[in-house]
Amino acid sequence: xxxxxHTQPKKKQWKGDPNAILSARAIHKTYKLGRLAVPVLHGVxxxxxxxxxxxxxxxxxxxxxxxxxxxxxxDRPDRHVRSDQQxxxxxxxxxxxxxxxxxxxxxxQLDHYRANxxxxxxxxxxxxxxxxxxxxxxxxxxxxxxxxxYHMNRKSIIDRATMLLDRFGLSHRLKHRPTELSGxxxxxxxxxxxxxxxxxxxxxxxPTGNLDAKTGGSILDSIFELRQDTGxxxxxxxxxxxxxxxxxxxxxxxxxxxxxx
Amino acid sequence: MYQALLTKxxxxxxxxxxxxxxxxxxxxATILITxxxxxxxxxxxxxxxxxxxxxxxxxxxxxxxxHYDELIVMLEAxxxxxxxxxxxxxxxxxxxxxxxxxLISIKGVDAKSYSDVTGFADTMWWKPLDKPxxxxxxxxxxxxxxxxxxxxxxxxxxxxxxTRPHPKTGVIEPAGVLGIEVTGLNQRTKWGGYxxxxxxxxxxxxxxxxxxxxxxxxxxxxxxxxALDSSGRPIDPVTRTIPIANEFQSGLYEVDQGTIFVPLxxxxxxxxxxxxxxVELVKDNDDPFPTEFDPxxxxxxxxxxxxxxxxxxxxxxxxxxxxxxIALDKLQDRVRMIYNDFADEYAGQVPTGFQMERQIKxxxxxNRTMISAVEKETLMVLFIFGIVSxxxxxxxxxxxxxxxxxxxxxxxxxxxxxxxxxxxxWLWVRYGASIGxxxxxxxxxxxxxxxxxxxxxxxxxxxxxNIVIWDPRQYYFIEIPSDVDxxxxxxxxxxxxxxxxxxxxxxxxxxxxxxxxxxxxxE
Numbered sequence: 001x002x003x004x005x006h007t008q009p010k011k012k013q014w015k016g017d018p019n020a021i022l023s024a025r026a027i028h029k030t031y032k033l034g035r036l037a038v039p040v041l042h043g044v045x046x047x048x049x050x051x052x053x054x055x056x057x058x059x060x061x062x063x064x065x066x067x068x069x070x071x072x073x074x075d076r077p078d079r080h081v082r083s084d085q086q087x088x089x090x091x092x093x094x095x096x097x098x099x100x101x102x103x104x105x106x107x108x109q110l111d112h113y114r115a116n117x118x119x120x121x122x123x124x125x126x127x128x129x130x131x132x133x134x135x136x137x138x139x140x141x142x143x144x145x146x147x148x149x150y151h152m153n154r155k156s157i158i159d160r161a162t163m164l165l166d167r168f169g170l171s172h173r174l175k176h177r178p179t180e181l182s183g184x185x186x187x188x189x190x191x192x193x194x195x196x197x198x199x200x201x202x203x204x205x206x207p208t209g210n211l212d213a214k215t216g217g218s219i220l221d222s223i224f225e226l227r228q229d230t231g232x233x234x235x236x237x238x239x240x241x242x243x244x245x246x247x248x249x250x251x252x253x254x255x256x257x258x259x260x261x
Numbered sequence: 262m263y264q265a266l267l268t269k270x271x272x273x274x275x276x277x278x279x280x281x282x283x284x285x286x287x288x289x290a291t292i293l294i295t296x297x298x299x300x301x302x303x304x305x306x307x308x309x310x311x312x313x314x315x316x317x318x319x320x321x322x323x324x325x326x327x328h329y330d331e332l333i334v335m336l337e338a339x340x341x342x343x344x345x346x347x348x349x350x351x352x353x354x355x356x357x358x359x360x361x362x363x364l365i366s367i368k369g370v371d372a373k374s375y376s377d378v379t380g381f382a383d384t385m386w387w388k389p390l391d392k393p394x395x396x397x398x399x400x401x402x403x404x405x406x407x408x409x410x411x412x413x414x415x416x417x418x419x420x421x422x423x424t425r426p427h428p429k430t431g432v433i434e435p436a437g438v439l440g441i442e443v444t445g446l447n448q449r450t451k452w453g454g455y456x457x458x459x460x461x462x463x464x465x466x467x468x469x470x471x472x473x474x475x476x477x478x479x480x481x482x483x484x485x486x487x488a489l490d491s492s493g494r495p496i497d498p499v500t501r502t503i504p505i506a507n508e509f510q511s512g513l514y515e516v517d518q519g520t521i522f523v524p525l526x527x528x529x530x531x532x533x534x535x536x537x538x539x540v541e542l543v544k545d546n547d548d549p550f551p552t553e554f555d556p557x558x559x560x561x562x563x564x565x566x567x568x569x570x571x572x573x574x575x576x577x578x579x580x581x582x583x584x585x586x587i588a589l590d591k592l593q594d595r596v597r598m599i600y601n602d603f604a605d606e607y608a609g610q611v612p613t614g615f616q617m618e619r620q621i622k623x624x625x626x627x628n629r630t631m632i633s634a635v636e637k638e639t640l641m642v643l644f645i646f647g648i649v650s651x652x653x654x655x656x657x658x659x660x661x662x663x664x665x666x667x668x669x670x671x672x673x674x675x676x677x678x679x680x681x682x683x684x685x686x687w688l689w690v691r692y693g694a695s696i697g698x699x700x701x702x703x704x705x706x707x708x709x710x711x712x713x714x715x716x717x718x719x720x721x722x723x724x725x726x727n728i729v730i731w732d733p734r735q736y737y738f739i740e741i742p743s744d745v746d747x748x749x750x751x752x753x754x755x756x757x758x759x760x761x762x763x764x765x766x767x768x769x770x771x772x773x774x775x776x777x778x779x780x781x782x783x784e
Contacts, residue, residue, distance in 0.1 A: 066778075
C-alpha cells in the first residue's frame with residue numbers, strides 16, 4: 001500500500017532519502033496561546049537512517065520537543081501556516097516511518113505505531129507513581145498486547161522486563177516504587193519501559209537534562225551500548241553539546257528551522 | 262490490562278476514591294433504608310387493611326340481598342373457597358361513655374364465621390398475654406398480670422362470642438366489639454399498649470360523675486341508626502344500647518377509631534333487614550268492607566292486611582376467603598360465576614348477576630385508595646431522596662475530575678506508550694464502575710444491616726441519646742416497619758453503580774480526548 005503511494009505521480013516531488021527509516025518533510029507547527037499564534041516549526045526536513053543516532057540540538061523553545069512529538073505520532077504537523085493575520089496552505093507535510101505515512105494515519109493506526117515501533121524517553125521520566133518498577137516497564141507491553149495477549153505472553157514480557165532492568169543494574173529494585181529511586185535509576189526504568197516492546201526507533205527528549213553530569217553520562221553509556229547491541233535507531237533532543245559529540249549526526253534547530261545538519 | 266492494574270492501584274492508594282465510595286455507600290444505604298421502611302409501612306398497612314375484609318367481598322349496599330345463607334352454601338361448596346360469612350355494613354351515631362356523640366361505622370357480623378373468614382379473632386385486644394410485646398421491656402402491660410388472667414380470659418371469650426354477662430343479673434346478652442381508639446379513653450403507652458383511663462361525665466344538676474371507661478367490664482355504647490325500607494327509603498331512626506364485650510385493634514387507625522362490630526341479628530333488626538312477614542292491604546272486589554275475627558276482642562274487625570308470604574333476612578355483604586395459594590383474580594372470577602348461578606336460581610328475589618364488577622371486589626379494590634396513597638407517598642419520598650442522591654453523581658464527577666486532572670501527565674505517558682482514547686476512557690469508566698461496585702455493595706450491606714436492626718438502633722438512640730423518632734404514642738405501629746425486598750436491593754445496587762459510572766463518564770471523556778502533547782506538558 002505504502003509502496004504504491006511512492007509510485008504515484010504526485011509523490012514524485014518527494015526529495016527525501018528513500019532508504020531512510022524515518023523521514024520528515026515540510027513540517028510546520030504553530031501553537032495558539034489564547035489569540036496569539038506562536039509558530040514553533042517552519043518547514044523542517046529530516047531523514048534518519050536505520051541504526052543511526054541523530055541528535056537534535058537547540059536552545060529552549062527552539063521547537064525540538066515539538067518536532068520529536070511529531071516524529072513519534074503524538075501530534076500532527078500543520079497543513080496551513082497560521083500567523084496572527086492570515087492562514088495560508090503549505091506544501092503537504094509528511095512524516096514517514098518505514099515508508100508508512102504518519103500524517104495520513106487515523107488515530108488507531110497512530111496508537112499502534114506508538115505501541116509497536118516507537119519508544120519514548122522523557123526528561124522527567126514520567127513513571128507512573130502507583131506502579132512498581134517492573135510494572136512501569138511492563139505497562140507498555142500491556143498496552144500493546146491487550147488483556148488476553150498480555151496473559152498469553154505474560155512470562156516472556158516479565159522475563160524481558162527483568163532482563164532490561166537487570167541490564168540497567170536495577171534487578172534489585174523490581175518491586176520498588178519510583179519515589180524510592182534516584183533520578184538516574186528512574187531514567188533507566190523509563191528507558192527500559194521505552195524498550196519493552198522492542199521498538200525500532202527510540203525518541204529521547206533530553207534524557208539527561210534532569211541528571212547530574214556523572215549520572216547523565218552513565219545513562220548515555222547505557223543507551224550507547226544498547227544501540228550497539230540492537231541496532232536501534234535513536235533520535236535524541238538535547239541542548240547539551242557533550243551529548244551531541246557521541247551521536248552519529250547532529251542537527252541544530254534554531255527558531256523552528258534547521259540551521260545545521 | 263493496564264486499566265485493571267491502574268484501577269487496582271488507584272483504588273488502594275488514594276483517599277479520593279475512598280471519599281467517592283463513601284458517598285455512593287451512604288447514598289445507596291439511604292435509599293435502601295427509606296424504601297424498605299416505606300415498603301414495610303405499606304406492607305403493614307395492607308396487611309392490616311386485609312385483616313377484617315377477607316379476600317373477596319360481594320356487596321349490595323343499603324337494602325342488601327336475601328337468601329345469603331344459600332349463597333354461602335354454594336360458595337363453600339367450591340374447592341377454591343375456604344369459608345364465607347354474611348355481614349351488614351352501615352353508619353350510625355355512637356353515644357360514648359362521656360356522652361360524646363361520634364359518627365361510627367357499624368358492622369353486623371356472625372362472630373364465628375366472621376373469624377373463619379377474617380383475622381377478627383386475632384384483633385381482640387383484651388386477652389391474657391404470656392410474654393410482653395416487643396417494646397414493653399419493663400413488662401408494664403396489664404394483660405401480663407397474673408391476677409387479671411382469669412378476667413382477661415373471660416373478656417377474650419366474650420369478644421370471640423360477642424356476648425357478655427349482664428353486670429347485675431349475669432344473664433348472657435349479645436354484645437359488640439369496639440375499636441380500641443373509638444372512645445379515646447384508652448391511653449396509648451410509650452411501648453405501644455393501652456391503659457384504660459377514667460373520665461368525667463357532666464350531670465344535669467351541675468355535678469360531675471367519674472365514669473370508669475374499661476369498656477369490656479360494664480361499658481356500653483348507644484347506637485343510633487337510620488333504618489331503610491326494602492326500596493332504600495329511610496324510615497325512623499332506631500336507637501339501642503350495645504354492651505361492649507371486648508375491644509379490637511386491626512392496625513388501621515381509621516378503622517380502630519371509628520368502627521364497632523355488633524351481632525348480625527341485632528343489626529338486621531335495627532335496620533329491618535331481618536326475616537319478616539310479607540303483608541298486603543286487602544282488596545276484594547266482591548266485598549268492599551271485608552272483616553276478620555279478632556281473638557283478643559272476640560269480635561269481627563275490618564280486615565286491613567293479609568300475610569302473603571315471608572320476606573327473608575338480608576345482608577349487605579358476603580365476605581369470602583379463598584383457598585390457600587389461589588390467585589386473587591381467579592378467586593374473584595370464581596365468586597362471580599357462583600353468584601351468577603345464585604342469581605339465576607333466585608331470579609326475581611336477589612339482585613341480578615349482570616354487571617357484577619362493582620359488586621364483587623377484592624380486598625385490594627377495597628383498600629385501593631389507601632394503598633395507592635401510601636404507594637404515591639413512597640414514590641414521592643423516593644423521588645426526593647433520588648434527587649438528593651443525584652448529588653452523588655456530581656460528587657463523583659468532582660472527585661473524578663480532580664483525579665483525572667491530577668493524572669493528566671500519566672494520561673500523556675500512556676498515550677505515548679500507545680494507549681488509545683477509548684482505552685483511556687475505559688480506564689476511568691472502569692475505575693468509576695469499581696468504586697460504584699464497592700460503594701454500592703457496602704451501601705447495600707449497610708442499608709440491610711440498618712433496616713434489619715432499625716428498631717434496636719432506634720431503642721439504643723432513645724436510651725442513650727434521648728432521641729425517639731418513632732414514638733408508639735404518636736405512630737400507630739409499635740415498631741418501625743421495615744421490609745428489605747431483594748429486588749429493591751438489587752435495583753438500588755445497580756443504580757448506585759450506574760451513578761458512579763455516570764459521574765466518571767465526563768472526566769473519562771475529558772481524559773480520553775486530551776491532546777497527549779498537552780497532557781505531557783501539563784504542570
